[in-house]
Amino acid sequence: MKSLAFIVAAFVTRALAHGGVTSYVVDGTPYTGWQPYNSxxxxxxxxxxxxxxxxxxxxxxxxxxxxxxxxSGGGQKSATIRAGANVTAKWSQWTHAQGPVMVYMAKCPGSCTSANSNDLSWFKIYERGLLSGNIANGAWGLGEVMKTLLVTSTIPAALAAGEYLIRHELLALHQANTPQFYPECAQLVVTGGGGKTPGDQYLIKFPGYPPLDRQSIYIDIYCFGCGGIITYKVPGPPVWNGQ
Structure with a gap:
């Protein structure tokens, strides 16, 4: 039988390797997020x-x-936010510096609490990919998360009012050809705005990514010759900024 110390050590090792969003600041107001290891x-x-x-x-x-x-959860809530205001997601911990950061939103057909996230159409409002240098040794969006445990994005000022999910996705590329995805979602009620919604070219369904994104997802950033690669396309559609 495994000792308690061994079990605890294994759990700590696993937990320290990854992370998740556990709180938010929405338009200046703090909100406690989901605590996955609590009841x-x-x-x-x-x-x-x-x-x-x-x-x-x-x-x-x-x-x-x-x-x-x-x-949604049994005690599900939604946070109200003005179009044009900021949302900050806070991670409990993060240790991977290689890979992109993405923030998506999806409009719910009615109440988000009644909506299944797998049925919605998502559009990207923020991304941070390869910021400088090459894919093997350069600066990435995940490196920023590792330093600050924060991602701040802006709700497009032109976005139509309504109920939305916001989805923060980290894509860790530190293991060759074995992408690690870390998505979490929260519910928002957007007020004000300019009444606009993104066109079809900005929309994507989850689960899944288009086949053309595979070269950005299944990648060995340490491959022979990769030190000369200084460009990287973040997976998914282009960012919609309200235009």
């Missing part, structure tokens, strides 16, 4: 529930949209 009983938060800090390894996984089965 779900009594948790009431704007964040969709998820079970662990472990990565998703397959873009076709049924949990890919929000790191759960697509449903």
């Amino acid at each position: 779900p009983t009594g948790q009431s938060t704007i964040e969709r529930p998820y079970s662990s800090y472990d990565p998703i390894l397959n873009v076709s996984a049924s949990t890919f949209s929000c790191n759960n089965n697509g449903a």
Whole structure:
């Protein structure tokens, strides 16, 4: 039988390798997020529930949209935010410096609490990929997260008012050809705005990524000759800024 010390050590090693969003600041107001290693009983938060800090390894996984089965939590809340204001997601921990950061939103057909995230159409509002240098030794968006544990993005000022999910996705590329996805979602009620919505060229369904994105997802950043590669296309559609 494994000793308690061994079990605890294994858990700590696994947890330290990964991370998840556990709180938000929405238009200046702090919100406690989901606490995956606490009992779900009594948790009431704007964040969709998820079970662990472990990565998703397959873009076709049924949990890919929000790191759960697509449903809201029993104590689900939504945060109100003005179009044009900022959302900051705060990670509990993060240790991977190589890979991009993406923030998506999806409009719910009615109440987001009743919506399954797997049925929605998502558009990207923020991305940070390869910022400088080459793909092997350069500066990445994930490096910024590792230093600050924060990602701040702006709700497009032109966005139509309504209920939305916001989805923060980290894509860790430190293991050759074995991408690790870390998505989490929260519910927002957007007010004001310019009444605009993104066109079809900005929309994507999760789970999944288009085949053309595979070269950005299944990649060995340490391959022979990769020191000369200084460009990287962040997966998914282009960022929609309200135009």
